[in-house]
Amino acid sequence: MKTKVLICGATGFIGRNLTEQLSRRADLEIHAVRFQRPQYHCPNVIWHHADLRKPEDIERVIKGVDVIIQAAATTSGSKDIVTRPYIHVTDNAVMNSLLFRAAFEHQVKHVVFFSCTVMYQSSETALKESDFDANKPLHPRYFGVGNTKLYIEKMCEFYAGISDMKFTAIRHSNIYGAHDKFDLERSHVFGATITKVMTAKDKITVWGTGEEERDLLYADDLVSFVELAMTKQPEKYRLYNCGLGQAIPIRQLVQKIVAHSGKALTIEHDLSQPTIKTSLFLDCSLAKQELGWEPRVDLDEGIKRTLAWWQENVGKKEVEAA
Structure with missing residues (x-):
């Protein structure tokens, strides 16, 4: 009998990669x-329209x-995080609160939360999962979204503690790859840079000195992480780091x-723009130890794959529309 998997947010960046790849598995019934x-169009997928803010x-x-993969969220780029931070807080707290309660009431076996x-x-x-210090304040820019994520992680732990359900909370680094947001208003640094490079005539401008360091993980590696967590997670609740484990300026x-x-x-380099010298990359040894997971796509290979996908799916459309 097939495992019935509900992928919430299936039209988003992470959700679409999950839907397309998991739908190829004969043992899963993907909703x-x-x-x-x-x-x-995606073969072997059953579609539903729903507003997850409504019970x-x-x-x-x-x-x-049987399994809920919760990839639905109100998301956007850094511009909204600065100018409209509230949009990342209210809807996401509401939808996850309602979804987890319903999962508990319907005795869903496993919930995966990003x-x-x-x-x-x-x-x-x-950084390891245990390196988060609750006594230190979050960066003011991320106060709302960061504390909302922490609240939802605690909800995962709470429901796992009062039921037989499994909950997986994944603290993933910057994800990139096919189906990313490539428009400059809503995209993160990787997608925005791809678009800037591929549409530039002779030059590209980087804000500040570009010293900020990020951990970048190819989307296929995140999908494989989810698949392993669905079958190998040893405890009812786990909080895992998931990243490449390297920082690049x-x-x-x-x-x-x-x-x-x-x-x-x-x-x-536009040096009139601020440069905040920060570095963030993840220690994913817990996932390796418990799930046998390691990233398989290095950054150079991931960039090549993403550029090829952009050419085929974004670049061609722009040429046809011109």
Whole structure:
């Protein structure tokens, strides 16, 4: 009998990668939830339209589900984090509170939740899950979204503690790859840089000195992480780091993307923009020890794959529309 998996947020970046890849497995029955975006063609997927802020919609899609992969969220880029931080707080707290309660009431076997790393302090060494210090204040820019993620992680732990359900909370680093947001208003640094490079004529401008260091993980490696957690997680509740485990300065990331694009571009730095020298990368030894997970796609290979996907799916459309 197939395991019935409900993927919430199936039209988003992470959700779409999960839906397309898990739908190829013969042992899974994939149910995909969408809200505002239209559904796309994907064989072996059963689609549902639902607003996860409404209890009645959750009740309609959750019946008979074995596993919930919760990739639905109100998300956007750094601009909204600064100018409209409230949009990352209220809706996400509401939808996860309702979804977890319904999962408990319907005795769902396993819930996977995507957290993030904004609660971690900048560090020159790889951070373990236990390195988060609740006594230290979060960066003011991430106060709302960071504390919301921490609240939802605690809800995972709470429901696992009062039931036989398994909950997995994943603090993943910056994810990139196919289906990312590549528009400059909403995308994160990787997607925005891909778009800037591929649409530039002769130069690309980097804000500040580009000293900020980030941990970047290819989307396929996150999908494999979820698959392993679904079968190998030893305890009812686990909080896992999930990243490449290496930090790269933004200026080097830009250099790599330009090099792999094959374009002859000049890289300029706009030093009128602020530079905040931060470093964040993850120690994922717990996931390796318990799940046998390690990233398989290095950054150079991931950049090549993403550029090829962009050319095929974004670049061609822009040429056709011109």
